[in-house]
Amino acid sequence: MRFFVSTMAALAAAISLSLISIEAQSADQSLAATLEVYVFPSDGQKSDQQSKDESECYNWAVSNTGSDPFQAKKDAEHAQQQAAEQKTASKSATRGAGARGAVRGAAAGALIGGIANDDASKGAAYGAAAGAIHSRRKARAYQAQTAQQADQYAASEAAYSEEKIENFKKAFSVCLEAKEYMVRY
Amino acid sequence: MKTTIRTISSQSFRITVALVLLAAFASVLADDLTGVKRFVCAPAQVNICYEDGSCISAMPWDVDVPRFLEIDLKQKSVATTEASGENRVTPIQSMSEDDDAIYLQGVENGRAFSFVINKSSGFMSVAVAREYLTVTGFGACTPIK
Numbered sequence: 001m002r003f004f005v006s007t008m009a010a011l012a013a014a015i016s017l018s019l020i021s022i023e024a025q026s027a028d029q030s031l032a033a034t035l036e037v038y039v040f041p042s043d044g045q046k047s048d049q050q051s052k053d054e055s056e057c058y059n060w061a062v063s064n065t066g067s068d069p070f071q072a073k074k075d076a077e078h079a080q081q082q083a084a085e086q087k088t089a090s091k092s093a094t095r096g097a098g099a100r101g102a103v104r105g106a107a108a109g110a111l112i113g114g115i116a117n118d119d120a121s122k123g124a125a126y127g128a129a130a131g132a133i134h135s136r137r138k139a140r141a142y143q144a145q146t147a148q149q150a151d152q153y154a155a156s157e158a159a160y161s162e163e164k165i166e167n168f169k170k171a172f173s174v175c176l177e178a179k180e181y182m183v184r185y
Numbered sequence: 186m187k188t189t190i191r192t193i194s195s196q197s198f199r200i201t202v203a204l205v206l207l208a209a210f211a212s213v214l215a216d217d218l219t220g221v222k223r224f225v226c227a228p229a230q231v232n233i234c235y236e237d238g239s240c241i242s243a244m245p246w247d248v249d250v251p252r253f254l255e256i257d258l259k260q261k262s263v264a265t266t267e268a269s270g271e272n273r274v275t276p277i278q279s280m281s282e283d284d285d286a287i288y289l290q291g292v293e294n295g296r297a298f299s300f301v302i303n304k305s306s307g308f309m310s311v312a313v314a315r316e317y318l319t320v321t322g323f324g325a326c327t328p329i330k
Contacts, residue, residue: 113294
């Protein structure tokens with residue numbers, strides 16, 4: 001009975017130790033893995049050594065390239081969020097444009113052909129609704145322009161951050177290769 | 186000469202009275218148009234709807250719908266009244282009628298329009314469509330004798 005208990009205790013200890021080791025390993029690998037950089041210890045380095053080397057190379061690459069990939073990712077996400085907010089803001093800002101512009105707008109000429117004309121040519125007699133048409137058209141154009149600008153900004157930020165990450169990966173790889181690791185990304 | 190002047194002024198008087206009555210009771214005043222070839226219509230309120238689904242109500246003159254429309258079935262035209270001084274006219278391209286109503290349709294300057302005018306009541310329903318928006322309205326018509 002005593003033998004059984006001690007065996008079980010030993011087994012439990014072994015299991016928990018191996019779990020801790022797997023956890024530690026996955027945590028160690030997460031840095032390179034998160035960056036999608038595959039690192040193999042060519043010189044038979046142990047995992048704790050690899051983890052230490054990766055950490056050193058990470059810091060070295062950050063200081064040499066001036067960019068932190070995690071920060072770059074965050075920046076790109078932030079830019080995307082900003083662009084989305086800008087689009088929403090321009091949409092809500094132009095929503096009431098029809099009513100605000102309702103003091104201008106009119107037409108002359110043909111009878112039916114002159115109905116709901118946004119040609120501003122009648123001075124103070126512009127109809128409120130026709131003014132709304134003109135205003136809405138302008139608002140739509142503004143909204144489209146803002147959306148395009150926001151998209152462009154987000155795209156350029158994404159491209160810039162991708163470039164920064166790429167540079168970082170190069171520096172990170174060079175450092176690890178110098179420490180006898182095989183690196184692919 | 187005197188008779189001619191008297192006839193013209195009498196006719197003008199009748200039109201003026203009709204217009205004044207229409208202006209005052211545009212939404213309720215209507216008349217029997219059976220067999221009538223010329224009549225005057227007064228659009229009441231109009232509704233403007235945009236392609237995004239929003240609509241606003243406006244007065245006819247807000248979107249340059251004249252206060253009175255003279256419809257001439259012989260001439261196939263919709264025109265402003267002489268008194269308005271606007272001198273605007275639109276040709277009617279398609280015209281038909283049945284026992285109940287007169288149907289007028291046409292296209293002008295990027296706008297397609299349809300009129301449905303009830304013969305017995307003179308009630309008018311109008312729809313004008315242009316790119317990205319529609320203008321619909323109702324009104325009443327009475328004969329010009």
